[in-house]
Amino acid sequence: MLQGLTRRDFLRFSALSACSLAILPPEPAEERDLLGLGRVTVSWIYLYAEPSYNAKRLNRLERDAIITLLGRETPDDGPPYNPLWYRVPDGFVHSGYIQRVCWKPQTPRLEIPEGGALFEVSVPFTRSYRKPDQTSGPLYRLYYQSVAWVEAVEQGSDGRLWYRLLDDILKVNYYVRAEHLRRVEPEELDPISPDVPLNAKRILVSLAQQELLAFENDRLVLRTRISSGVPDYRPRGNGIPTATPTGRFYITKKTPLRHMGDCRLTDSLEAYELPGVPWVSFFHETGVAFHGTYWHTDFGRPKSHGCVNMHTEEAKWLFRWTKPIIEADVILKAGHGTTVIVV
Template identity: 45%
Template structure:
């Protein structure tokens, strides 16, 4: 694949930011730029006449559809997550909806040889794999808030600047529109409270209340609700989906991790989670604290054993 010259880049950048509505390779999301949006993050979510699941179902939205939110309502149920969204025709509970925004980015002219982390800033970006035999083929969808390693900027299937992404799970590469990804600066991933010794920091997770508390010098500095593993299920290879209860140390931190299967031909309903952000692994079996872009149902177990957190809190 040929590199982009400076002349080509300037031409392509103007096209990328000025012709968004005219390329078949971008999802049709430009009309939603100035409204409050949620993305349906599961196969389907029902619309109820009132803010309760005992109300009449009056509609359904399907995976990855974008819904305009008119208001946020705090209802009586469920107690752990009582927030509902008023939408066209009724109300949707936020459990399986992801709050999203739309922000387009100026593409970089060059990516350092070491690569860069970049965050998806649109509801989703359809990635493509360039096969020598079959040409450009769709692969994963990259979701809002997910983080990926970009290793090059190259012409995409529409001739505009796309970033080549390296997937650490199987070292496959694929491409996504550069305007959909925001490069992350080193300052954004600098350690928190670097002057506090490691032995004076700790995280406590209360599985019975689904809460997480961070301490420095035995003083609470942060607290939130989380989603731990669903008890009694079997994960990959028959492994338990319980979150283990014990004392652990953080083994390794990864700003981006592909979880689930590695399959470039996977469908959007398969268990494929590229770019899971801000992972801190605490067992050799792969249990981690990490950001979550596939639900907003914190306060109740939802995971395969990890500790799910809001992306901005992970």
């Protein structure tokens, strides 16, 4: 529901929302290029003269820099696990820490279903705040294709519409500009092949090959590169090893978003905070799961703290394909689900 507004305000905002989109920064010209835009996902990466780590380093690109991706290169010297490089206006960057993004501002929703609804960040990144006011305390940056639980839409002190988000772990609220999130429509989460019997679906994860394969009976329906846990069997502070466990498991819980990392309120871009990790399917009692990944695309080698990192689109497909089936706008579903074998 739109908080604290009369019907007259409601109608006025219907017009104002359309006008506010018109005065946003114009769509970057780069969006019209074939490959679109990329975002640097780590503190910095090097720009090279050629698509090779042995080439001359031309510059450093800082975290969250938005760059034009002009073309793909796959040189012989790789690296072999992920040989993809991008040609950019002034040189080349390796794809491992480039998230492909879009600039798709939205018309804000003026009504939110009772209890909340799923939304997804539709711009390269947006800043969250403690209040619907850009002069209030800043918090996390939320990144393209991360998922948020929106409880309400409110008028901010700047006259714009803001969404009130609920953090799924900390159970606190923060706010983002409403035009930076798009509604995840319920039909987007329709189950895939729900009539296939539970015992006919299975997932095989090869740690040696860094691959995931999904089967319906003996038919392969998905094969993709992943990033599993970095093999360090010493327990962390929480007592959980970082290596992805091997064995036979089952999907036991699913949630469309999860705040991962240290789970602290902060405005630091260098903190280990990953709010809104999308399309999470848990298969181990320690919290190991399949999920989408917005902080790297360096699939093909271990990168995680134990989970199975996937391309976000493929994690969403797996989320819909596996059992237990979770309905749209449900924050958590538990049950005995699809078989997972990790070798």
